[in-house]
Amino acid sequence: MTLSPPPVATAPARHGIDVGRLSRLITRERAAYAAERPRSAALAEEARAHWHDGVPLHWMTDWGLPFPLFVAEAHGSTLIDVDGHTHVDFCLGDTGSMFGHAPAPVVAAIEAQAKRGMTAMMPSALVPEVGRLLAARFGLPFWQITMTASDANRSVIRWARAATGRPNILIFDGAYHGAVDDTHVRLKDGAPILRPGLMGQVWDLREHTRVVPFNDLAAVEAALADGTVALVLTEPVMTNIGMVQPAPGFLEGLRRLTRAAGTLLAHDETHTISSGPGGYTRLHGLEPDFFVLGKPIAGGLPAAVWGFTEAVAKAMTAAREATPGYSGMGTTLTANALAIAAMRANLTEVMTDAAYAHMIALADRLAAALEAVVARRRLPWVVTSVGARVEFMLSPTRPANGGEAALIGDAEIEGALRLALIRRGVVITPFHNMMLIAPTTTRADVDRLVDAVDAILGEVVA
Known part of the structure; x- marks a missing residue:
């Protein structure tokens, strides 16, 4: 045996x-x-x-x-x-230095501008040129600057609500759009919850934030059906929970559904700018109402930009005229001369x-x-x-x-x-x-x- x-x-x-x-x-x-x-x-x-x-x-x-x-x-x-x-x-400041640390053209622009002043809360002479560069590269005609992508996304949410008169936004489960209160909602067993670990949050964000799974057009359509959603905010490719690619036709379907519902659409390209010189949006011929880009746009200096269509610009103007006074958006150092100079150098000589x-x-x-x-x-x-x-x-x-x-x-x-x-x-x-x-x-x-x-x-x- x-x-x-x-x-x-x-x-x-x-x-x-x-x-x-x-x-x-x-x-x-x-x-x-x-x-x-x-x-x-x-x-x-x-x-x-x-x-x-x-x-x-x-x-x-x-x-x-x-x-x-x-x-x-x-x-x-x-x-x-x-x-x-x-x-x-290979971290590169988690995208903040995506085009390399201390790129020579940006360093030279910072040195030159610093000698002429760094911030005055007034536009510098480079502002018209940088506006043209942004419009030509990303395809949206109008732009604003903030200090961070978080600030940019926060501004986009506020302006979308003001422009549409609607209170709610829609995001995708697992999304991250910076330190923006409205976006810290997730799904658990199909129900919305506050993002785990969220510190010091004292009001229920779910009151005005809806959340659905990425790549689920039926869920998007249902969430938009009552006509109260001002904005859908998304990355074209989810990147902050690991990488989730859009299913074929999903982004095109999302645009179709938002237009049918009268809802504005924002693409946060802070990470997906890795796709190409015009981001994922320009590479794939997409047509959002808003475009957000933070971290690397000024070669490592704190700055972000958000662009928008002519129709959105008109709605923003009308909202501002209807409610004059302090908008509740903006910071003193926003769009300072140093950041504008760095942005110009980065756009023309580094992000080629x-x-x-x-x-x-x-x-x-x-x-x-x-x-x-x-x-x-x-x-x-x-x-x-x-x-x-x-x-x-x-x-x-x-x-x-x-x-x-x-x-x-x-x-x-x-x-x-x-x-x-x-x-x-x-x-x-x-x-x-x-x-x-x-x-x-x-x-x-x-x-x-x-x-x-x-x-x-x-x-x-x-």
Whole structure:
């Protein structure tokens, strides 16, 4: 009688990753990170005396590191920390420096303008030219400037309500449009809820915000049916909950339904500007009533723009004439001369067709290489991309909406990868495994990232 060998014990796995190996990797990498960065450790401890959690913005603790990585300088796609370690940067300020750190034309424009004054709450001589540049590039005739995309989205919501006389807005489940109160509503089991973790919210945002699944035109039609929705606010591709692509015909159907309902449509392209020089909207010939672009528009300076159609402009004028006085929108430093100068330089010399051709070609190379790594390691992961923006998702299939995307991911696995990559001189975004290609990124940079990911996975794959 032949006895079968006893079964071999196997370690538990998540998303194709061996949990035991992962735990050992994390322990080792955290200790090595701390040992290699004594200056960052000292600054982190010193900062705790006067900064809450030791940082001036709590997002800076979201990297999952033993302590924050303090930056000494950044140029192009290179980031150097205070301990002298050089990193290839694929985070790029989470899109804020999408066209590279300190682009030379923008730096020169800032230096020149700073000597002539930075803010006066009056238009500078460059304002007409920048308006023409925005209209020509993005296809909407009228524009306004704010300090951030959050401010721009907030203004668009307020003006849409004023122009239509309607109280409600519609967003998509899982959307993120910055620090705008009205947009912090999600779906849970099909019912709207306040976004989990929302601090200090004292009134019920669901009173005037409706939320439906992305890619669901029937749900959109039902939500617009009573004629009280002033605005649909959306990204053309959802990006802040992982990447969710629009289904064929969805964006065209959304435009058709909003027009039929007398509802205005806004495209927030703060992240999807990675698609091309005119964003996803211009690339695909879409026709929103509003267009929002923040973060990278002024080459890294705080600035955002929002554009709108002639019909919207007329409705805004009529609303203003009917209700004169303080609009409740705007800030003193908005549209300052420094930001206008930086925006002009960025639009004319940095955000060029040639730059985008380089960025998108390298992003395609990165996506293909990561797909090959995932396939070779037999991981149940997918790689997604929109122009110069690439992400990997811990799921065997791509999500169709924000609800599905919210179920994807593993904070421990993704945090371990980020930490191990930083130790190998590569930085990716601490949200949704996102990587950006800048005009200054090289093929060698991409290959370095792919090789590092492959090597790390080799240590932890089940």
